[in-house]
Amino acid sequence: MSGNSSYLYKRQWKTNINFSISIMALFERSGKSLKKGDLIPSFTLKDQNGNPVDLPEALGENGGVIYFYPKDDSPVCTRQARGFRDHYEAFTDAGVRVIGINSGSTESHKEFQQKYDLPFTLLSDPDNEVLRQFGIKNVLFLTGRETFIINAKGRVVHKFRDLVNAGNHIEEALGALKLL
Numbered sequence: 590m591s592g593n594s595s596y597l598y599k600r601q602w603k604t605n606i607n608f609s610i611s612i613m614a615l616f617e618r619s620g621k622s623l624k625k626g627d628l629i630p631s632f633t634l635k636d637q638n639g640n641p642v643d644l645p646e647a648l649g650e651n652g653g654v655i656y657f658y659p660k661d662d663s664p665v666c667t668r669q670a671r672g673f674r675d676h677y678e679a680f681t682d683a684g685v686r687v688i689g690i691n692s693g694s695t696e697s698h699k700e701f702q703q704k705y706d707l708p709f710t711l712l713s714d715p716d717n718e719v720l721r722q723f724g725i726k727n728v729l730f731l732t733g734r735e736t737f738i739i740n741a742k743g744r745v746v747h748k749f750r751d752l753v754n755a756g757n758h759i760e761e762a763l764g765a766l767k768l769l
């Protein structure tokens with residue numbers, strides 16, 4: 590390789606490394622993600638009616654399903670919410686509370702809940718503080734889609750991440766009920 594070719598090769602290699610690091614930053618948020626066995630952080634957020642909800646105190650008798658989703662009324666998020674709605678009785682029969690969280694406003698959550706007859710709580714995290722505390726990963730410009738199964742003591746017993754296949758979250762959550 591001539592001197593000029595070697596310089597161009599090294600410059601291209603450095604550009605590729607910098608580009609790869611930039612792309613990785615688009616896909617992940619900094620911060621540690623909660624894992625199995627971790628205690629969830631204590632927090633208070635407003636629900637779709639503007640009422641404060643304190644967690645982990647507001648979990649069901651046997652725990653809860655906390656799912657983070659990007660946006661009210663988007664196609665995949667709607668499919669996910671309707672899936673939790675359609676299986677809601679299985680969760681309540683198990684003594685588990687279902688809670689959805691994203692950065693949408695309480696008004697947006699109220700409209701979303703009413704439009705799709707969602708029987709569970711939707712919490713507004715406008716500054717993404719709770720999202721960061723759970724270590725939810727972004728994918729490009731979208732908030733990640735992650736579901737956490739929490740026991741009655743407030744510990745994570747199962748978690749699942751899949752941005753595109755919303756139905757998998759319901760299957761994973763139903764399957765994890767036996768862990769409570």
